[in-house]
Amino acid sequence: MKYIIFVVFLERFGIRINSEFILDTELVDVEPAVLDGFTLEAVNTMEQLSDSDREFLREYGEDTAFEYRFSHGRTCLIVRAENEEIAGAYWYGPLQSNDDRRGGMIDHCFTRHEYRGRGLYPWALRQIVATTTHRDTGAFSTFYIECSAFNYSSEAGIRKAGFVPNGAALTIGNFTLFKW
Secondary structure (H helix, E strand, O other): OHHHHHHHHHHHOOEEEEEEEEEEHHHOOOOOOOOOOEEEEEEOOHHHOOHHHHHHHHHOOOHHHHHHHHHOOOEEEEEEEOOOOEEEEEEEEEOOOOOOOOEEEEEEEEEOHHHOOOOHHHHHHHHHHHHHOOOOOOOOOEEEEEEEOOOHHHHHHHHHOOOEEEEEEEEEOOEEEEEO
């Protein structure tokens, strides 16, 4: 209980404890799976989104976040339901590091509440990895993903997608203060 109270105290000051996971792309499916009732769309600019998509993003306060991420070279995998609305959005791009690994980072993922429990999150993660890591055309050889150490549903989806724990980090904003 003391540990949880300490973590809540840290998070009020913007300091988070994140669990980091890694997926070696040697384990990735060559052919991405299909999830009935949903389609995928990789988006790189706001112009690729419909007016109703933008309205949804504005309503949830995400439109400026989308603009920012697009301007920094990120790609968003949009999962659409049969009625064409956004069921989830999952961001990915190159790992920002100084080493020569061809690593990718998945972050800022969300699945709309009404679509949770259908396996969209692990399915989307596998789709991202499967479509960006082909040996001859892929940009990445390894993928990383982080989530709050106390976001157990996210962690379960990450593990279901095949990622394994790689450590934990104490972060503030986008900066890692300490990693173990």
